[in-house]
Amino acid sequence: xxxxxxxxxxxxxxxxxxxxxxxxxxxxxxxxxxxxxxxxxxxxxxxxxxxxxxxxxxxxxxxxxxxxxxxxxxxxxxxxxxxxxxxxxxxxxxxxxxxxxxxxxxxxxxxx
Numbered sequence: 001x002x003x004x005x006x007x008x009x010x011x012x013x014x015x016x017x018x019x020x021x022x023x024x025x026x027x028x029x030x031x032x033x034x035x036x037x038x039x040x041x042x043x044x045x046x047x048x049x050x051x052x053x054x055x056x057x058x059x060x061x062x063x064x065x066x067x068x069x070x071x072x073x074x075x076x077x078x079x080x081x082x083x084x085x086x087x088x089x090x091x092x093x094x095x096x097x098x099x100x101x102x103x104x105x106x107x108x109x110x111x112x
Contacts, residue, residue, distance in 0.1 A: 002102035006046070007076055007095065011061040014089035025090070032085040036063070044069040044079070060091060067097065 018025070039045035048063040063080075070076045073095060085091045 003099045004102045004105070005067045005097055005099050007065040007067050007070070007073065008098050009063040009065065009076075009080055010059055010094040010096070011063070011086075011091040012094055013058040013060055014086075014092040016089040017058075017060075017091070028084045028088065028090070032083055032091075035083045039063070039065070039079070042069075064098075073097070 036045070036048045040048070044065055046064045046066060048061065050061045051059050053059055065076060070079075077093075077095065080086060080093050080095075083091070083093075086093055
């Protein structure tokens, strides 16, 4: 069976995660969204968004990247680590390569 692949990045609560709002955190959240938008517009990411958990979890969001847009997983990690919310450890990324049957999934125009 032929397989396609993409990279999935889960964003988990980091050691500096807080649910409390502040002007600084609101500004960083805007920069986080700008970073994600840049990834979409550059054709590197298919989709991203927050997760609502229905069981105990520290998962906060998911990003699906086109694996063919990167030379290696290390290149993806370098890009993800430029996210302001990752830099301050509000979010901690967890990386996966997802394999699925070729032709079973297609991504339309990229979006957030």
